[in-house]
Amino acid sequence: MNYKLLVAAVLLPTVALTGCETLGVQDGADVVVEDRGTQADGSQSAGGEDTGATATGAQAGAAFKGHPLDNPQSILSSRVIYFEFDSASIRAEDRAAIQAHAEYLGKNAGAAVVLEGHTDERGSREYNIALGERRAKAVRQLLLFQGAVASQIQTVSYGEETPAAIGHDEDAWQQNRRVEITYRTR
């Protein structure tokens, strides 16, 4: 019980912080919040997001004291890698984030991630499943080069089946062509 409360106390402000951030930043921030929800084993969800939101204001100026994966200021908070149409090439601007995750995985042998590959809705569904896998594998490859080991990484492709953004224009498509990095253990 006490432990749960403690976890909630640590997590709540961070949920709130990233929650606030999503208002400003469009893309993947939503997804990150969702990831937190599952990792916290639901302990914070019962507490309600409202209380979390008020806690944020009080702590906004304080230095971050939680787990590095929960620090919204850290590059490790960037967990969605975006792609061009029909491409699995990693863009220059995403390399730093991948490197940070690789280093984290390298230093934390017990940590493990799932890389979920996704595509936009254009073209055929089965080809897109293969394309999503290729994207996840491209991120995996880079993580391995930079310090992670194979047993820490799982990949899965959902192709175009689970879009992050609903819409049928380039704006939505860009958000959907992605690999999501989710920590199973940290």
Add this chain to the structure above:
Amino acid sequence: MMRASNKKVFTLFYLMLISLLMTATQVHAALTIQITTGVDGAQPIAVVPFSTDQVKTALPYDLVSIINNDLARSGRFAPMPEKDLIARPHDGGTVRFGDWRLVNMDYLLVGRVRQLGDVNYEVQFQLFDVFKGEQITGISYPFVAGDTRRMAHRISDIVYEKLTGQKGAFNTRIAYVTALTAVTTNKRQYHLNIADSDGFNEQTILDSSKPLMSPSWSPDGQQLAYVSFEAKRPQIFVQQVFSGQRQRVTDFKGLNSAPVWSPDGKYLAMTLSKSGNPELYLFEIATRQLTQLTRHPAVDTEPTWSPDGSKLVFTSDRGGKPQLYMMRLSRNKPASRPRRLTFEGEYNARGVFSPDGKHIAMVHGNRGRFQIAVLDIVNNTLQVLTDSRLDESPSFAPNGSMIIYATNRDNRGVLAAVSVDGRVHQRLEVQQGDVREPAWSPLTNAQ
């Protein structure tokens, strides 16, 4: 933010629930089909309501309206509206051909239904060529009340075949996937459904909170292979359509996707990436043995069999962009190097052979639009059949007359169908949610 509007959301939810319940009782067809463009010169035919003088218990559906709908939907016929009928004969003896010629009817269908027992009936019908004043065919069939719709489709099939020379495909089914997003939770729910070819009798045969993909009919129309993500990774299943019994077929590391039955029903061609890269394999159903068909660092996927089982066409990006390739098979081993089939457009994928083996329909991407195109593999000409921008998953009617496909309309996933010559267009809509990945069943002998 979500909390604040909870009340509104709930009210909306209840309203939707109520309207759902209402529509569920009012509407028989969950999938409604409309002709959006017909053919000039559709053949005029008059179908006279069948006599029911010898029927005590009315049939659950009206045979003639089902037949009229079938014929009109094909785009090949223009049935005369019932109110315009100039006479109501029930057999050849009372037909005055001269009168029907005056109203420009080419064909006339008349008949009568007799009740033989509690649920047993017999229908007897005659099809006439009005200009020759001759009977084309006259048949009688026994049927039970529960098979009324199937009986009507069977009559439509006979009329269609006698007048066009091509088998009818009215007595068939369509499998498709729907995705519904719950208003309250924003969670998606996926259904694998089947419906009759006219949209009636929609049944959900699988319900999952994770994506369902790639339904493919067995050649006898009794089973569906598909991909399910229920284990949070893609696995291939085979399900008995009528008993609901199902079996997991593959669960390899990586992709398990794009299953398609061989024409003899003994194999599934599929895509697996267990080697680290998506390759085509044959899976023998009886022995569960795998044979690898492709070995190439590119993506190879979306196999389709030629109707005689001698060739496989598949999508590969070995040339840089996805294009269709063809490989010959001999005793289920590759017998030729893959040969590229498509050269027009920057993206050609998800090929599917026509039942006569002369055409391949595909998703054709050109200048940012994805449309359904058909390649004539005898003359090597490509014809783009649709005018939209997000078309996918083409599937042939088993008589080759129409191609059903998924597209997007008003920001919803809908199904549409187009005739192979591009002249007839239909739209198939579900009440709610997105519908996708249509697969037209084979012709079956079952009534």
